[in-house]
Amino acid sequence: MEKILAPSTCPSCGEFLKWENHILYCRNVECGSQSQKKIEHFAKTLKIKGLGPAAIEKLELSNPGDLYFLTPSDIEEALGSKKLAEKLFAEIQNSRNAPLNMVLPALSIRLIGRTATEKLSKICNGLHEVDEEVCSKAGLGPAATESLLKYLDEGLTFFLPHTMMFEKPVQRDIVGTVCISGKLKSFKTKAEATKALEQHGYTVKSSVTRDVTVLVNESGIESQKTIKARDDGLMIVENLLEFLGENYGTA
Numbered sequence: 001m002e003k004i005l006a007p008s009t010c011p012s013c014g015e016f017l018k019w020e021n022h023i024l025y026c027r028n029v030e031c032g033s034q035s036q037k038k039i040e041h042f043a044k045t046l047k048i049k050g051l052g053p054a055a056i057e058k059l060e061l062s063n064p065g066d067l068y069f070l071t072p073s074d075i076e077e078a079l080g081s082k083k084l085a086e087k088l089f090a091e092i093q094n095s096r097n098a099p100l101n102m103v104l105p106a107l108s109i110r111l112i113g114r115t116a117t118e119k120l121s122k123i124c125n126g127l128h129e130v131d132e133e134v135c136s137k138a139g140l141g142p143a144a145t146e147s148l149l150k151y152l153d154e155g156l157t158f159f160l161p162h163t164m165m166f167e168k169p170v171q172r173d174i175v176g177t178v179c180i181s182g183k184l185k186s187f188k189t190k191a192e193a194t195k196a197l198e199q200h201g202y203t204v205k206s207s208v209t210r211d212v213t214v215l216v217n218e219s220g221i222e223s224q225k226t227i228k229a230r231d232d233g234l235m236i237v238e239n240l241l242e243f244l245g246e247n248y249g250t251a
Contacts, residue, residue, distance in 0.1 A: 035062050038108040042067075045106035046095045050088040055079060064107070065159025067092050099167035100127060103160070109151045111144035120166070127157065127164035175201040177211045181226055182219035186241040193240055200244055208232070216240050 006024060009016055015028035026034065036056055042064040043051035051067075058078045061067065070092065076085035098106075104117045104127070119138040124130060130152065135145040157164060178197050180190055187193040193216070194204045205212055208228045215229035216237045229236060237243045 039064055039067075041108050042106045046098050046102055048088075048091045048095050050084065050091055055088070063156070063159065065156070068096070068159075068161050096161050098162060100162070100164050101167050103162050103164065107151070107157075110147040111141075112148050112151075116140055116144055116148075121168070125166060125168075127152070173201055174203055176213045177203045177205055177209075178214045178216060179205050179208050179212045179225060179229070180216045181223050181229075182217055182221055184216075184240065185218045186239060196240075196244060208234070214243075216243075 007017060010026035010028065010033075012033035013026065013028050015026050017024040017026055019025075028034070036053065039051075039056050039061050040053060042048075043056075048067075055078075059066075059070065059075065060078070070089070072085050072089045075088055076082050079085055079088070101117060101121055104112060104120070105114045116138075119140060120130065120134070123138040124134050130148065132145060132149065135148065140148070180193060184190065184193055187196065197204050202214075203211075208215065208225050212229070212234060214235045214237055215226060217223070217226050217229075218238055218240065220238070226236065
């Protein structure tokens with residue numbers, strides 16, 4: 001049987017490949033294939049519609065920062081459509097308002113994804129505060145910390161128009177604790193109902209714990225949760241939308 005040899009160079013840029021944990025990597029930061037994938041990831045994370053692989057190739061983009069120097073004319077010339085150019089330009093402009101919570105995991109920084117970003121958002125206000133001490137307090141490991149600080153030292157974020165500030169969750173007073181039993185009729189999923197309740201200051205639990213004050217049961221089935229809640233004298237809600245009030249969605 002003919003032996004299969006691993007490639008020694010990147011098929012895209014020709015750079016020598018490096019073995020890391022039994023996997024070959026191209027570490028050329030100017031590799032064309034890597035650049036395109038990073039822009040695809042950036043666009044997907046920031047929800048920039050219309051910026052797929054074909055559009056990125058036609059626009060000849062090399063990094064996410066290039067997006068914000070494009071004019072409608074540039075896009076129209078590359079894509080051959082004024083209508084598409086107007087839509088994509090609007091999408092790009094709207095993405096300027098994205099908080100660091102979205103931008104940081106969009107940058108394809110090794111070991112820095114949504115989880116690491118969330119940890120950092122709880123410790124500091126923006127990217128300008130990030131250093132080794134902040135990373136340590138946030139609970140980032142040595143490898144992730146080194147990766148992030150190296151990226152910041154390279155100054156690549158200077159080409160982006162974002163404020164690089166974290167968006168902090170609105171703190172609301174806890175007005176009660178709710179447990180949801182069975183299927184819902186007023187919301188498609190329990191996740192949507194939970195979000196609505198939390199927006200109105202309620203904590204949501206999966207079981208009838210001692211601190212639960214309200215049980216939501218829209219199915220009408222006398223579940224064990226419902227029986228326990230009734231025995232404990234808790235409020236039983238049969239229509240969550242009515243319970244939240246007419247102003248649901250504006251809070």
